[in-house]
Amino acid sequence: xxxxxxxxxxxxxxxxxxxxxxxxxxxxxxxxxxxxxxxxxxxxxxxxxxxxxxxxxxxxxxxxxxxxxxxxxxxxxxxxxxxxxxxxxxxxxxxxxxxxxxxxxxxxxxxxxxx
Amino acid sequence: xxxxxxxxxxxxxxxxxxxxxxxxxxxxxxxxxxxxxxxxxxxxxxxxxxxxxxxxxxxxxxxxxxxxxxxxxxxxxxxxxxxxxxxxxxxxxxxxxxxxxxxxxxxxxx
Numbered sequence: 001x002x003x004x005x006x007x008x009x010x011x012x013x014x015x016x017x018x019x020x021x022x023x024x025x026x027x028x029x030x031x032x033x034x035x036x037x038x039x040x041x042x043x044x045x046x047x048x049x050x051x052x053x054x055x056x057x058x059x060x061x062x063x064x065x066x067x068x069x070x071x072x073x074x075x076x077x078x079x080x081x082x083x084x085x086x087x088x089x090x091x092x093x094x095x096x097x098x099x100x101x102x103x104x105x106x107x108x109x110x111x112x113x114x115x
Numbered sequence: 116x117x118x119x120x121x122x123x124x125x126x127x128x129x130x131x132x133x134x135x136x137x138x139x140x141x142x143x144x145x146x147x148x149x150x151x152x153x154x155x156x157x158x159x160x161x162x163x164x165x166x167x168x169x170x171x172x173x174x175x176x177x178x179x180x181x182x183x184x185x186x187x188x189x190x191x192x193x194x195x196x197x198x199x200x201x202x203x204x205x206x207x208x209x210x211x212x213x214x215x216x217x218x219x220x221x222x223x224x225x
Contacts, residue, residue, distance in 0.1 A: 004158075033212065043159060043202075043215040056211040091158045102149070102208040106158030 002026045004107035006092050012113045013082055021077045021110045023092030030096035032075045033104060034067065036060070036088040043091070049075065082114045119203045124220040133190045135219050137203030140184050148179060148186045151202045153218070159202065163188070190221075198223045 005024045013019050025032050034046040047057040049067055066078045075094075079086055089111050093104040120138040127133045139148070147166050151159040163170055165177040165186070176189040190197055200218040 031211075035213075035215075042217055043153070043213075045212040045214060048211045050211075058212075089156070093158070099209045102147070102210070103161040103164070104159075104213060106160065109156070109158050111156075 002105075004092055004094055004105050006090075006107040006110050008110060009108065010111045010113070012115065015084055015114055016081050019079050019082055019112060021079075021090050021092075021112070023075045023077070023107055024073050025075055025092065025094030026105055027073070028097050029094035029105070031094060031099070032067075032069070033093040033095075034077045035091045035093065035106075037091065037109075038085075038088045046077070079112075082112075084114050087112055087114045119205055119216055121201075121203050121216070121219045123217065124222065126222045126224060127193055128224050129194055130192055133193050133197070133221065133223075135188045135190075135201055135203075135221070136185060137188070138185045139203070139205045142183050142205050143207070145207045146205050147208050148177065148183075149204045149206075150175070150177065150188045151204065151213075151215075153200045153202065155199075159213075159215070162201075193221075193223050195223050195225060197221065 007022045032049040035043050037043045045058050047061045047067055048055045064080045068076050089109040091109045092107040095101050095104045147164055149164040150162040152162050153159045163175050163177045165179050167179050170177045178187045200220050202215050202218040
């Protein structure tokens with residue numbers, strides 16, 4: 001069964017450093033998403049991406065965040081200057097190929113720890 | 116997006132049928148009802164989706180009354196591995212995002 005993969009599984013970084021979280025969505029999916037979950041809290045939507053551009057983003061997704069699909073398979077989330085409060089699990093998801101294919105397939109997540 | 120209300124937590128025993136009810140009084144005509152499951156330290160996983168009446172798959176059943184103001188996720192013969200958080204979501208199928216609530220923390224006891 002096809003699945004979304006994410007690397008690394010755990011990333012530890014110093015405050016102020018840049019991090020890039022990587023995701024490989026399911027190959028025929030066209031809609032991509034990033035979510036995060038701070039320990040013990042709800043899963044929060046960050047951004048959705050379609051046709052090589054952001055289609056929607058939340059208030060959390062400020063100028064410190066960016067997303068990119070650098071090639072035909074990877075989808076990345078960059079945090080430019082990490083803060084302590086960015087520590088969370090970050091989940092990538094994909095859906096498609098049709099907009100009405102609403103089931104989102106989530107990856108296993110990357111645990112980001114900012115020291 | 117329609118607001119949903121579901122119990123914060125539930126306990127049950129192995130082998131029992133578990134029913135988790137979700138209220139969504141403001142559901143819109145175009146909205147579908149979707150349930151996701153999340154195990155600890157894992158990403159959410161789609162369980163089932165429906166619009167009205169009853170939907171069944173290999174994992175669960177979803178019962179939706181005619182007024183669609185509530186829905187019930189039914190898990191037959193649960194096992195310890197069904198211990199997870201279950202999220203009820205209501206929205207248009209073309210919505211660009213999922214807005215998760217706190218979900219129902221289901222704890223299965225031996």
